[in-house]
Amino acid sequence: xxxxxxxxxxxxxxxxxxxxxxxxxxxxxxxxxxxxxxxxxxxxxxxxxxxxxxxxxxxxxxxxxxxxxxxxxxxxxxxxxxxxxxxxxxxxxxxxxxxxxxxxxxxxxxxxxxxxxxxxxxxxxxxxxxxxxxxxxxxxxxxxxxxxxxxxxxxxxxxxxxxxxxxxxxxxxxxxxxxxxxxxxxxxxxxxxxxxxxxxxxxxxxxxxxxxxxxxxxxxxxxxxxxxxxxxxxxxxxxxxxxxxxxxxxxxxxxxxxxxxxxxxxxxxxxxxxxxxxxxxxxxxxxxxxxxxxxxxxxxxxxxxxxxxxxxxxxxxxxxxxxxxxxxxxxxxxxxxxxxxxxxxxxxxxxxxxxxxxxxxxxxxxxxxxxxxxxxxxxxxxxxxxxxxxxxxxxxxxxxxxxxxxxxxxxxxxxxxxxxxxxxxxxxxxxxxxxxxxxxxxxxxxxxxxxxxxxxxxxxxxxxxxxxxxxxxxxxxxxxxxxxxxxxxxxxxxxxxxxxxxxxxxxxxxxxxxxxxxxxxxxxxxxxxxxxxxxxxxxxxxxxxxxxxxxxxxxxxxxxxxxxxxxxxxxxxxxxxxxxxxxxxxxxxxxxxxxxxxxxxxxxxxxxxxxxxxxxxxxxxxxxxxxxxxxxxxxxxxxxxxxxxxxxxxxxxxxxxxxxxxxxxxxxxxxxxxxxx
Ligand code: ADP
Ligand code: MG
Numbered sequence: 190x191x192x193x194x195x196x197x198x199x200x201x202x203x204x205x206x207x208x209x210x211x212x213x214x215x216x217x218x219x220x221x222x223x224x225x226x227x228x229x230x231x232x233x234x235x236x237x238x239x240x241x242x243x244x245x246x247x248x249x250x251x252x253x254x255x256x257x258x259x260x261x262x263x264x265x266x267x268x269x270x271x272x273x274x275x276x277x278x279x280x281x282x283x284x285x286x287x288x289x290x291x292x293x294x295x296x297x298x299x300x301x302x303x304x305x306x307x308x309x310x311x312x313x314x315x316x317x318x319x320x321x322x323x324x325x326x327x328x329x330x331x332x333x334x335x336x337x338x339x340x341x342x343x344x345x346x347x348x349x350x351x352x353x354x355x356x357x358x359x360x361x362x363x364x365x366x367x368x369x370x371x372x373x374x375x376x377x378x379x380x381x382x383x384x385x386x387x388x389x390x391x392x393x394x395x396x397x398x399x400x401x402x403x404x405x406x407x408x409x410x411x412x413x414x415x416x417x418x419x420x421x422x423x424x425x426x427x428x429x430x431x432x433x434x435x436x437x438x439x440x441x442x443x444x445x446x447x448x449x450x451x452x453x454x455x456x457x458x459x460x461x462x463x464x465x466x467x468x469x470x471x472x473x474x475x476x477x478x479x480x481x482x483x484x485x486x487x488x489x490x491x492x493x494x495x496x497x498x499x500x501x502x503x504x505x506x507x508x509x510x511x512x513x514x515x516x517x518x519x520x521x522x523x524x525x526x527x528x529x530x531x532x533x534x535x536x537x538x539x540x541x542x543x544x545x546x547x548x549x550x551x552x553x554x555x556x557x558x559x560x561x562x563x564x565x566x567x568x569x570x571x572x573x574x575x576x577x578x579x580x581x582x583x584x585x586x587x588x589x590x591x592x593x594x595x596x597x598x599x600x601x602x603x604x605x606x607x608x609x610x611x612x613x614x615x616x617x618x619x620x621x622x623x624x625x626x627x628x629x630x631x632x633x634x635x636x637x638x639x640x641x642x643x644x645x646x647x648x649x650x651x652x653x654x655x656x657x658x659x660x661x662x663x664x665x666x667x668x669x670x671x672x673x674x675x676x677x678x679x680x681x682x683x684x685x686x687x688x689x690x691x692x693x694x695x696x697x698x699x700x701x702x703x704x705x706x707x708x709x710x711x712x713x714x715x716x717x718x719x720x721x722x723x724x725x726x727x728x729x730x731x732x733x734x735x736x737x738x739x740x741x742x743x744x745x746x747x748x749x750x751x752x753x754x755x756x757x758x759x760x761x762x763x764x765x766x767x768x769x770x771x772x773x774x775x776x777x778x779x780x781x782x783x784x785x786x787x788x789x790x791x792x793x794x795x796x797x798x799x800x801x802x803x804x805x806x807x808x809x810x811x812x813x814x815x816x817x818x819x820x821x822x823x824x825x826x827x828x829x830x831x832x833x834x835x836x837x838x839x840x841x842x843x844x845x846x847x848x849x850x851x852x853x854x855x856x857x858x859x860x861x862x863x864x865x866x
Contacts, residue, residue, distance in 0.1 A: 207339035208347060217855055219351025220377055221820070222344075223403075224331035227392070230299060231326050231385035236273035239302050241309070246299040247275060248319065251292050266290045268298060275302070276310040289318040297323070328382035329389075352381055360851050365837055367405060369398060376402040395821075401830070404822040408834040409841075410856030411819065413849050416838050419616040427469035427594045428566050430496040432461050438491035440518055445484065452624035453481055459620045460489050460598065464567065470596035476622030477792030478602045478756025479629070485622070486569050487511045489598060494520055494547045498566025501549045501595070508550060508571075510731055515548060525551035525560065528702045565595045602753055602792065623793075632759040634767045634787050636743070645739055645768055646687050653691055653718045657736040657763060661721045662754055664742040680741070681721040688719065696722040724750070733761030743769035743786075744779040748799040751786050759790075778802055 201209075213219050234245040249270030257265050264279040264287065277298055279286065290296060300314030335344050357374035359366075371379070376399035383392065391397040395404070432438060442449070449457070456474060463470035476482050486508070490500040494515075502508050512522050523537045523546035540546040544563030551560075637645065649659050661684065663677040681695040694708045694717045711717040713732055738758045743751060751769070758765040769783055785798040822830060842849045 203338050204340065204343045207336050208344070211336060211339070213347070213351075215858065216351040216355035217357075218858070219348045220355040220357065220381075221403075222333060222348055222351075223380055223821075225334050226332050227329040227383060227389060228299065228332060229385070230330050231328065233270075233297075233325065236270050236275055236309070238272075241302055241304045244299070244301050246297065248295070248297045249274075251290055251294045251296055254287065254290050254292050264290070266296075268296060274308070276305065276307055277314055277316070278310055278312045280313070289316070295319050295321070328384055329387060331381050348381065352377060360848055360855065361406075361409075361841075362845060362848065365841060367833060370402040370405060371398055373402060373406065375399070395823075400821070404827050405830050405834065406852075407819060407821045407856060408827065408830050409837060410853050411822075412831075412834040412838040413842060414853050414857055415616045416842055417849070417853070420842070422469055422471060422594075422616070425469050425594045426467050426592070427464075427596050428496070428498055428564075429467045430464040430493045430498060430566055430596070432465065432492045433495050436492065437495040437518060437520070438488045441487060441491050441514060444518070445514070447626065449484070450481065450622075450624050450626055452476070452622045453485055456620040456622055457485055457488050459618075460485070461492060463618070464489065464492065464596045469594040470598065470618070471616060472597070472618045472620055473599045473601060474620050474622070475601045477625065478753055479625060479760055480622040480792075481626055482600050482602070482622060483508060483511050484514075486598065486600065487514050489567060490548060490569065491515065491518075491520075493567040493596075496566065498564050499541070499544065499547055499549060499562055500567040500569065501551070501562070501565055502569045502571075503551065504569075504571035512548070512550060520547050521545060522548045522550065525549060526702050566593075568595045568597050570597065570599045602749070602756070628762055629759060630762055630764045632755060632765045632767050632790050634755065634769065634790070636769045636771065636783050636787050639741075639770050639772045642770065645770065646684070648766075648768070649684075649719060649737065649739070650688060652737045653688070656734075658712065658715065658717075658732060658734050659719045659737040659739065660735055660754075660757055661719060661739045662741065663721065663723050664740075664745045677721060677723050684719060684721060691719060692717045693719045693721060696720060698723055724754070731760060732757075734763070735760070736763045736765045738765070738767045739770065740767070741770050742772060743783060744771040744775055746782075748782045748785060748795060748802065751782065752792060752795045755786070755790070 208214070211222070213222055229244075230246055232246065233248050234243075236247055236249075239245045239247070247268065247270050249268045251266055252269045252274065253265070253267040255265050257263055261280060264282045266277040266279075268275050268277055275298075277290070295318065296316055297319045298311060298314040298316040300311040303310055303312070331345065331348070332341065333344050333348060335341055357377060359372055359374075370376075379397075379399045380392070380403075383389075392400065395401075456476075460470070460472065460474070463472060474482055474485060486502070490502075490511070493500045502511070516522055521540075523540045525534075525537050525541070529537060537546075538560055541549050542561045542563060549560075549562075649661075652659055661680065663680055677695065677697050681693060685693045692711070694712055696705060696708050700708075708717070708720070712720045715734060735758050738755060740746065740751065740754055746754070755767045758767060767786075769786060771779070771783060775783070781798070781802050785795060785802075789795060789798075824831065838849075841852075
């Protein structure tokens, strides 16, 4: 192995690192970093003309400057602008501040004017020392979104020079730019430095043509890259996996204890048609929790296996059920989880590499640990929450040795509203299971303050006495896995004591796969009545006898996560209850989430509310990459621009491929890769 030594690099300053962290690397990135709001430093207000509550910039001479110790240590400065005086108060200050604010100095100060106990005052104004003829700002001053280690002044300078340096020439042919929109350079200059007396409302609500130009450009870039990806994929080849008559999938159907719903039959058909072709499938299978996606996945896998190709399932200990269906039919399965070590792991990998394993179930380890696939024909990716685009790209890279691409089926329980999916993801086909299997009883959801814990424990006792089973979910504590664990352990202890004679189990992420499996099988067999778990149970647990789900600190969970968890009950004919315990005070979004949970159990409605609460950018972005992809456009508001972009994109790609490429690069930079995955 050869060692490569990097040339000694100059250490980056903290603000430089902070810039990078915000993704502000290229000039264009800086130019596209838009202000949150603006401050008006273009004019001075005479104190006699100023009203209380108004944000003003005033200028005058300091007539008094004292440190006062009561009621709290503070610097008090009186400023006289010739028309009146105002008191400037500072609770934190440095010696150089005092120097600037010394008696006799001319000072320009800006802040909110208030009528105070000591007369009119401004608390913590921004200020600077000026001379008689220091000019006023000629444009509004931008205030940028920033981070703790990046001072606003530094960022402002960086953006200004990025904006000046960036290549902002028009890329798009003029005839393709909708009328009424300013050129990009003009739009950006305006948005960073609006002239005095600009109506800020049109900037704040993004209705100004300069904003519209950015929305249009961004959506066009998104559509172009989707279309480009679609065309690239169309050139790739995948193995054709036609369904055989009386094949494995039919044998599976025959042994299932239930008949498929109409919706399941329809989506299986859609998938079967896709994978029978030599073009790689790129399909999202969406359906509410409990709608029966697993069996659809199993049927797809059966078809692929029958055709002589390996199927891979990327998901955490998921799909035990699926394996439980296929293994008895003679399918050879390999599990590849992170906890698999040593000889067992080597053997599993060999079985995958030799093609002996027909179904490979694994975690990210499958990707990370350099597994070679003999013939990968179908990849089932459980997309919810944990499997990001980065992993998908990695899977792609790993397959470069294989001449044929695998078909991809992504599964999601938080449906994207269909119209949105269709127009936004030009490059994704969507199958939707919009019907639940028959015989489900609706889940009743109740929201309680944490003080009601005893009532809830009483309810558990009743359920257990009737032979039912109960889940108790403890929240993930973001900052600390250790705390997380302690919390779950304590709750477990507490419930054991409260329910003597009842078998209470504990399940958390630190346990090995074998330990988890042991606990799960006790619960599945019905011997264990109450299962205390961290969010690990989110992933595919299926115990129809469970009738009560308690979620502690429900306010800490996202809406789709709550919906997922709740879906673990109500799987049989028993009437089920979900109790959401919260600890106040609740934020507005927290309230909205719990309200949505109490009001509906429909996954599509939940997705719609989630969209409303979080905004589409975040909604889609987080799903796809962990980072919002749309910064300017808003999918709910800018449907019209989306449609225009959809219309223009094919023309642009056909007639001006270079322009299309340049536009994508300008807007998406390295993110373009992500959109393709
Ligand atoms: P999800 O879509 O959340 O993954 P599952 O695949 O886990 O849902 O299915 C939920 C439950 O419904 C499982 O117990 C499964 O066996 C059962 N199920 C699936 N399809 C049907 C059906 N057509 N009829 C009856 N039960 C079904
Ligand atoms: Mg599932």
